[in-house]
Amino acid sequence: MLIGEVARLSGVSSRMLRHYDSLGLVRPTGRTAGGYREYSAEDVRRIFHVESLRSLGLSLKEIGRALADPAFTPAALVGDLIRRTQDRLAKEQELLERLRAIDASTPTGWQDVLRIVELMRELDSPSAARRQQAVLADDASASPELLAGAVLHETDPHVAGALRWALARSGGGVAELAAGARSEDADTRRRAVLAIAGMPDAPGAVEVLTDALRDTDTTVRGHAALALGRRGVAAAVPTLVGMVVVGANDVEAAEVLGLLSQDPERAGRITTALADELAAPTADAATRIRLTQALVELAGTTGLEILRRLAHDDDHAVARVASALVGVLEARSPDP
Structure with missing residues (x-):
């Protein structure tokens, strides 16, 4: 031919x-x-x-x-092709995310585009100080989607804190954080939920936090429970009680339980949950002391009644703590 x-x-x-x-x-x-x-x-x-x-x-x-x-033999060459293709796809995905971030910011001119590109460049800096400085700039909060993407990957605690502050200030980026809250990576989910916890009034934030109460990671559940508890969401109670039991941010969890207990309907539920844990055969002395200390945060007199009983507990350490807390509560309110 x-x-x-x-x-x-x-x-x-x-x-x-x-x-x-x-x-x-x-x-x-x-x-x-x-x-x-x-x-x-x-x-x-x-x-x-x-x-x-x-x-x-x-x-x-x-x-x-x-x-x-x-x-x-094609195996080595095919393996190399797979690695090259994965690298190319990762770069293409990064470019796509950058373009979406620019588009989401609704730029009105090339100056807006250049500003966002510059913020991207600064957020990619190996210097934590430069990243933090970029986040704290006056116009950074105008790009919530970009900030949300950055917070999901930020490992420096100071930069992460600045990113969460800027996001809360912007009130946006919840959709990106919600996607991060569904990530297979636990660290990414922790960062996402912690950021959303700082902006609970943003549209869709409560729904994401409520879903996070079912997360397999205890830290994720804890971030969500603290944020929801402060908003008066009763669904956070079991997780908050569990945090007291295991000693994970137990003081903060007890304070939030105290806020929730200001509602009489919730107060009985919370008191019962703490009392059940106190009576659990698996509860050691340290756990029972944490639970005893949590009772002092509760509104009303139910917690005081339990503390008075615990002042005569067989465990002397628990009895001493309960007795001291009874004195504190009685000093606040002279009526028995």
């Missing part, structure tokens, strides 16, 4: 076929009497081999080496 017919059948242009010939990649087996390239069936098969390998991302040089080596 002549080059024009091969081009028609294979879909490879005559120009590319000549290029293959010049590289020695696919040389036609014969020539016509007039000197034109004449391809055999085997030549055409080789063309299809070349095109198949090109579709995988191999360079023509790599294809030539692969086809020239009869002992060639």
Whole structure:
């Protein structure tokens, strides 16, 4: 077959076929009497081999080496192609996220675009000080989606704190944080929920925090419970009581339980939950002391009644703590 017919059948242009010939990649087996390239069936098969390998991302040089080596094994080359493709996709995804961040900021001119690009560049700086300075700039909160993306990956606590402050100031970025709260990575979920906890009045924030109460990670559940408890959401009670039991931010959890107990309907539920944990056979002395201390935060007199009983507990350490707390509560209110 002549080059024009091969081009028609294979879909490879005559120009590319000549290029293959010049590289020695696919040389036609014969020539016509007039000197034109004449391809055999085997030549055409080789063309299809070349095109198949090109579709995988191999360079023509790599294809030539692969086809020239009869002992060639594709495993190493395919593995390298996979790594290169993953790197390329990661870069493309990063570019896509940057473009979306620019679009979400609704720029009105190129100056807005340049400002956002500059903020991106600063947030990517290896210097934590530069990242923090960029976040604290007056116009940083105008890009909540960008800030939300940054907070999900920030490991420096000071920069992360600045990012959460800027996000709370902007009131946006909840959609990006919500996506982070569904991440398979626990650290990402922790950062997302902690950031949302700082902006509970933002649209959709309560829903994300409520979902986080079912998270498999105790830290994520704790961030969500503290934020929801401060907003008076009763669903946070079991997690808050659990935090007191295990000693995870137990003082803060007890304070939030105290706020929730100002509602009489919740007060009984909270008191019962703490009392049940105090009576649990698995509760050691340290746990029971934490639970005893939590009772002092509760509104009303129910907690005081339990503390008076605990002042005579068989565990002397628990009894001493309860007795001291009874004295504190009675000093606040002279009526028994």
